Amino acid sequence: MRAIVFEGGRAAVRDVRRPALREGFTLVRVLLSGICNTDLELKRGYHGFSGIPGHEFVGVVEGPASSPLLGHRVVGEINLACRRCAWCAKGLGRHCPKRTVLGIRGHAGAHAEYLTLPEANLIAVPDGVSDEEAVFVEPLAAACEILDQVTVAPGARAAVLGPGKLGRLAAAVLATAGVDVVLLGRASRGKAGSFDLVVEATGSPAGMARALALVRPRGTIVWKSTHAAPARFDAAPLVVNEITVVGSRCGRFEPALELLKNRRIDVRPLVSGIFPLGDAVRALREAGRPGVLKILLRP
Amino acid sequence: MRAIVFEGGRAAVRDVRRPALREGFTLVRVLLSGICNTDLELKRGYHGFSGIPGHEFVGVVEGPASSPLLGHRVVGEINLACRRCAWCAKGLGRHCPKRTVLGIRGHAGAHAEYLTLPEANLIAVPDGVSDEEAVFVEPLAAACEILDQVTVAPGARAAVLGPGKLGRLAAAVLATAGVDVVLLGRASRGKAGSFDLVVEATGSPAGMARALALVRPRGTIVWKSTHAAPARFDAAPLVVNEITVVGSRCGRFEPALELLKNRRIDVRPLVSGIFPLGDAVRALREAGRPGVLKILLRP
Numbered sequence: 399m400r401a402i403v404f405e406g407g408r409a410a411v412r413d414v415r416r417p418a419l420r421e422g423f424t425l426v427r428v429l430l431s432g433i434c435n436t437d438l439e440l441k442r443g444y445h446g447f448s449g450i451p452g453h454e455f456v457g458v459v460e461g462p463a464s465s466p467l468l469g470h471r472v473v474g475e476i477n478l479a480c481r482r483c484a485w486c487a488k489g490l491g492r493h494c495p496k497r498t499v500l501g502i503r504g505h506a507g508a509h510a511e512y513l514t515l516p517e518a519n520l521i522a523v524p525d526g527v528s529d530e531e532a533v534f535v536e537p538l539a540a541a542c543e544i545l546d547q548v549t550v551a552p553g554a555r556a557a558v559l560g561p562g563k564l565g566r567l568a569a570a571v572l573a574t575a576g577v578d579v580v581l582l583g584r585a586s587r588g589k590a591g592s593f594d595l596v597v598e599a600t601g602s603p604a605g606m607a608r609a610l611a612l613v614r615p616r617g618t619i620v621w622k623s624t625h626a627a628p629a630r631f632d633a634a635p636l637v638v639n640e641i642t643v644v645g646s647r648c649g650r651f652e653p654a655l656e657l658l659k660n661r662r663i664d665v666r667p668l669v670s671g672i673f674p675l676g677d678a679v680r681a682l683r684e685a686g687r688p689g690v691l692k693i694l695l696r697p
Numbered sequence: 698m699r700a701i702v703f704e705g706g707r708a709a710v711r712d713v714r715r716p717a718l719r720e721g722f723t724l725v726r727v728l729l730s731g732i733c734n735t736d737l738e739l740k741r742g743y744h745g746f747s748g749i750p751g752h753e754f755v756g757v758v759e760g761p762a763s764s765p766l767l768g769h770r771v772v773g774e775i776n777l778a779c780r781r782c783a784w785c786a787k788g789l790g791r792h793c794p795k796r797t798v799l800g801i802r803g804h805a806g807a808h809a810e811y812l813t814l815p816e817a818n819l820i821a822v823p824d825g826v827s828d829e830e831a832v833f834v835e836p837l838a839a840a841c842e843i844l845d846q847v848t849v850a851p852g853a854r855a856a857v858l859g860p861g862k863l864g865r866l867a868a869a870v871l872a873t874a875g876v877d878v879v880l881l882g883r884a885s886r887g888k889a890g891s892f893d894l895v896v897e898a899t900g901s902p903a904g905m906a907r908a909l910a911l912v913r914p915r916g917t918i919v920w921k922s923t924h925a926a927p928a929r930f931d932a933a934p935l936v937v938n939e940i941t942v943v944g945s946r947c948g949r950f951e952p953a954l955e956l957l958k959n960r961r962i963d964v965r966p967l968v969s970g971i972f973p974l975g976d977a978v979r980a981l982r983e984a985g986r987p988g989v990l991k992i993l994l995r996p
Contacts, residue, residue, distance in 0.1 A: 495914075606932070615789070615794075621936055622936065624936045624937065625932075629930060629932040632927045633905070633927070634743075634923045634924075636920060637921065637944040637946055638946055639792065639944065642941060643935070645937070645938065645942075647936055
């Protein structure tokens with residue numbers, strides 16, 4: 399099959415062996431995959447990654463023949479938990495210390511014609527949700543995670559820093575909860591110390607200092623950005639103003655699928671382009687350009 | 698009166714004018730004051746400070762004659778709130794944006810023969826609590842603040858980083874709540890990812906990286922250190938492991954006084970020396986030496 403392969407800081411489309419189907423796993427033919435900023439970071443060497451990237455996808459189950467999901471469109475939880483440790487027992491497989499992660503750590507990813515995932519990781523996509531929408535479930539779940547972690551009162555004032563894909567999804571999710579939310583780019587000004595909640599989704603090591611300037615005393619910052627460069631900021635305001643900073647990563651897929659199914663969030667304006675998988679190198683370059691939002695790949 | 702004065706990175710004991718007694722304020726004769734690491738930071742230029750430092754004290758009320766606390770021993774809340782803004786209305790005067798702070802911002806401090814504070818800031822010290830104990834109420838309240846901010850289950854595992862004064866007080870306070878707590882110095886090892894709660898009280902910009910290594914996924918870090926140098930750390934574990942970081946500063950005096958009155962915490966072993974105020978320059982040097990805990994000044 400064809401797949402993107404990252405190695406030594408370079409990306410190429412190659413013919414590779416289709417992943418073998420192990421016991422408990424399901425073979426998924428990828429319909430669309432989405433390029434995430436994490437993919438671009440992985441290409442640059444974050445996590446010392448090499449292999450097939452990609453963790454946002456919608457696909458069709460093609461095996462095993464016994465699978466109850468056979469022939470169905472699915473999306474899939476990207477963390478492959480061990481299902482035996484204390485974390486998994488608590489239902490927190492997304493933090494299982496032995497986990498592998500689709501296209502990120504120890505498990506071949508979705509920028510390919512096929513992928514495998516444990517059947518337990520898959521969720522069927524309702525008919526009313528298109529492929530172009532379903533491929534957003536993973537990043538939308540990451541945005542929904544904010545509401546799982548932080549209590550926000552309707553009418554609370556929130557600022558989302560970073561008008562990229564994740565920032566826009568986070569702002570849209572907060573709006574569904576009745577939060578008074580503004581999306582701030584690098585040039586837009588927000589009143590210092592005035593926000594109950596600030597979501598840091600700039601993808602830049604400089605984002606935290608700005609978040610600390612905008613949040614009110616005793617307010618909350620949700621930290622979404624991961625980047626290879628270390629963060630560097632004056633921590634005194636964090637301590638003096640008793641700010642709570644909540645690291646936030648993946649989320650549950652169910653609330654994200656619900657938002658799409660009930661048409662409470664429209665993700666389609668976020669698609670900046672759909673490229674054939676064979677043009678992936680160009681697609682990755684396009685995804686890294688300023689102002690470009692989601693780039694999708696069609697195998 | 699005599700007082701320590703910080704100016705241009707230097708400390709000196711000088712004869713200065715006794716602070717004037719404004720309406721609503723109380724004149725306190727200082728019995729003992731405590732040197733805090735913040736004082737040493739202020740001397741080095743943190744906050745662009747100049748003036749009389751000192752915010753830990755026990756004293757006797759000497760005026761006005763109408764004060765119900767006249768002649769009583771008192772300790773005092775160090776934040777002078779405006780008492781009119783939305784923060785003050787919510788009982789969060791410690792975060793009042795117009796506040797001045799005893800010996801830190803805009804209000805002459807406690808390393809002096811006399812200080813003034815609004816009468817509402819003062820609390821009488823019970824007879825069973827000695828001067829040497831009462832002078833610890835402010836830093837002990839800062840340690841108690843952890844229990845006001847974070848829910849800790851009895852039996853939870855906590856590590857306190859930084860075996861200085863604040864670290865020891867934090868460990869003692871957590872122990873009173875039934876937490877299984879270890880105090881870790883620079884050389885002591887803790888098992889990575891094993892602590893529900895980590896208190897960062899190293900006073901060093903490097904402390905945060907270590908706290909992130911020790912805390913379990915979805916665990917909590919209480920950030921106590923303030924320092925002039927910016928913090929610099931790889932923030933990816935904070936996001937990936939969905940850590941909550943809680944900035945923590947001053948606390949309510951009442952629970953701290955209770956702990957002392959009921960003899961649940963013994964602060965006396967933390968006293969490394971008591972110096973006359975006239976020897977303050979030497980006392981400040983002593984307070985900055987590694988391994989030295991609390992240095993007290995007697996006017």
